[in-house]
Amino acid sequence: MGQLSLKDLNNSLTPQYYLHFTLAKILNGSCKTVEFEEGRKLTDFPDPVLLETGNYVLVTGKRLTDGSVLSSLTFFDIKSFRTIDYLQNPALLQIRSVSLNMHSP
């Protein structure tokens, strides 16, 4: 097992699991979302979170009023007896969802 420390820094809201962020373990190239209860607040997670060692992705997202999403993907490894800090701040996310150009050939 390894350890992950999730920090909530100056978010305009308290991030909640499945609403603003999830953790997924990457197995054979596919993501398997780690199960925590829906809506659990980041501030209610244990610090650190105990995770199996392996490759992970932290997904964050903020749904905008027009239905589009600001999202980020942060890839990291969990190794034994090592603590990693990751920041989680949807308000600062810069990545826009990409749309297909339906008019190009």
Add this chain to the structure above:
Amino acid sequence: MKEAALEINHWCYEKVNYRGTDSRTSAPISTISKTFGRCGEESTFTVAAMRTAGIPARQVYTPRWAHTDDNHAWVEVWIDGKWHFMGACEPDTDLDRGWLSEPSQRTMLIHTRTYGHYFETEKVLDARDRFSELNLTANYAATKQVTVQVIKSDGMAAESAKVEFKLYNYAEFYPLATILTDSPNTT
């Protein structure tokens, strides 16, 4: 036929209203008995009611919406040589009407499943021994053909590489469809 389908959907609405339930889908008779169901149960029930009256019907599904979190299921009926949609237990004055006509234009995938192998014109997304999953997105939204090529580190195109097409929903990227690259190295 159209009037019959609209009327049957009214009857379905008299029997069953929307209420969230758990992941087990109740059978149509059970759904009538409890008088409520989520969209998967309402559409299963409505398809059964249509077919009972001899109107061809199929359940249609978007695994995840693009504009908001969660999925949805509804119904299509075969009227005058064409599939038309309706919200299950959501009666309306005409076919192809309802609140889902707007959000369905933004979806990434709408599909249905038909028994066995499929030999007609709609696009097969996933061919299995016992069912075929048909991609119906083009009936609802503007679509285009996209080619994905997977290149290995040696510069060669990878054969049978697994490509997942995912959509952001519930703060995860949900795999809507998984396709293997074929031998000319396209998906």
